[in-house]
Amino acid sequence: MKCSQGEGFSNGELQRFGNIELSPSAGVLNYGQGLFEGLKAYRKEDGNILLFRPEENALRMRLGAERMCMPSPTVEQFVDAVKATVLANKRWIPPAGKGSLYIRPLLMGSGAVLGLAPAPEYTFLIYVSPVGNYFKEGVAPIHLIIEHDLHRATPGGTGGVKTIGNYAAVLKAQSAAKEQGYSDVLYLDCVHKKYLEEVSSCNIFVVKGKVISTPEIKGTILPGITRKSIIDVARSQGFQERLVTVDELLDADEVFCTGTAVVVSPVGSITYRGERVLYNKGGVGAVSQQLYSVLTRLQMGLVKDNMNWTVELS
Numbered sequence: 001m002k003c004s005q006g007e008g009f010s011n012g013e014l015q016r017f018g019n020i021e022l023s024p025s026a027g028v029l030n031y032g033q034g035l036f037e038g039l040k041a042y043r044k045e046d047g048n049i050l051l052f053r054p055e056e057n058a059l060r061m062r063l064g065a066e067r068m069c070m071p072s073p074t075v076e077q078f079v080d081a082v083k084a085t086v087l088a089n090k091r092w093i094p095p096a097g098k099g100s101l102y103i104r105p106l107l108m109g110s111g112a113v114l115g116l117a118p119a120p121e122y123t124f125l126i127y128v129s130p131v132g133n134y135f136k137e138g139v140a141p142i143h144l145i146i147e148h149d150l151h152r153a154t155p156g157g158t159g160g161v162k163t164i165g166n167y168a169a170v171l172k173a174q175s176a177a178k179e180q181g182y183s184d185v186l187y188l189d190c191v192h193k194k195y196l197e198e199v200s201s202c203n204i205f206v207v208k209g210k211v212i213s214t215p216e217i218k219g220t221i222l223p224g225i226t227r228k229s230i231i232d233v234a235r236s237q238g239f240q241e242r243l244v245t246v247d248e249l250l251d252a253d254e255v256f257c258t259g260t261a262v263v264v265s266p267v268g269s270i271t272y273r274g275e276r277v278l279y280n281k282g283g284v285g286a287v288s289q290q291l292y293s294v295l296t297r298l299q300m301g302l303v304k305d306n307m308n309w310t311v312e313l314s
């Protein structure tokens with residue numbers, strides 16, 4: 001789908017996957033006007049397909065578009081385009097329990113612009129790919145390192161929206177962490193350098209005693225849809241959304257990450273300033289295990305969806 005600045009998108013069409021043509025002075029290439037989303041489609045045992053809260057991704061893209069001076073598809077256009085793309089790619093969805101189809105909606109300033117300004121034209125497209133587990137460890141614990149010097153977001157910046165530049169900002173620390181054998185990087189706030197923010201591509205939760213806490217959203221953390229869903233599931237279990245310090249993290253009983261790609265991943269260890277803290281002796285904690293199974297059973301259609309979160313396609 002395409003549209004000009006100040007106008008709405010008209011409905012798009014299905015095309016074969018392939019390269020797209022862009023002007024060298026496209027807004028997205030020069031001034032980073034790009035936003036994306038990530039969703040998954042799971043195949044059920046009966047062959048039908050389930051999407052998880054796609055309207056939440058549509059709403060997040062609309063909020064992001066507002067921050068990035070871009071027009072965006074309506075919620076209905078977004079969800080209809082996701083459904084049409086998934087149905088057209090049905091044969092790529094792995095069998096039940098064997099993975100999922102990752103769906104990547106992308107909105108960009110595709111029009112040419114030389115001086116710094118919003119692009120005159122925008123393109124919205126969706127592509128898909130079958131995927132297995134995000135971390136090579138699967139649902140086994142992941143190992144994080146806290147980054148002290150580099151930050152992915154600053155107050156007043158764009159950290160709270162899913163814009164492409166946020167991911168460019170994490171590549172350096174993330175590549176270094178992976179080279180050293182860590183799964184990913186955990187970022188701290190850039191003002192006090194003591195409050196937890198999030199991981200390069202997922203949100204973080206800390207469990208102490210009977211209380212589950214996660215950093216509150218203040219513009220520097222992406223409001224994850226998995227995070228929101230886990231909060232709804234965990235609300236009855238003593239839940240807090242607030243500032244969480246590194247000291248609390250290091251003293252936690254259990255830590256886990258949430259995201260579309262990682263689902264609920266237990267954290268086996270955190271390394272901070274050269275010291276490594278193990279959780280559950282490096283194994284999977286009970287809370288992560290329970291929330292993982294509640295969420296995945298809902299997403300895969302193994303239990304009745306009383307939350308009304310899934311959208312079924314056949």
Ligand code: PMP
Nearest residue numbers: 201202203222224225226259260
């Ligand atoms: N934080 C960041 C920076 C992310 O890229 C993602 C993945 N979209 C998340 C958190 C988790 O968000 P969600 O649960 O919507 O996938």
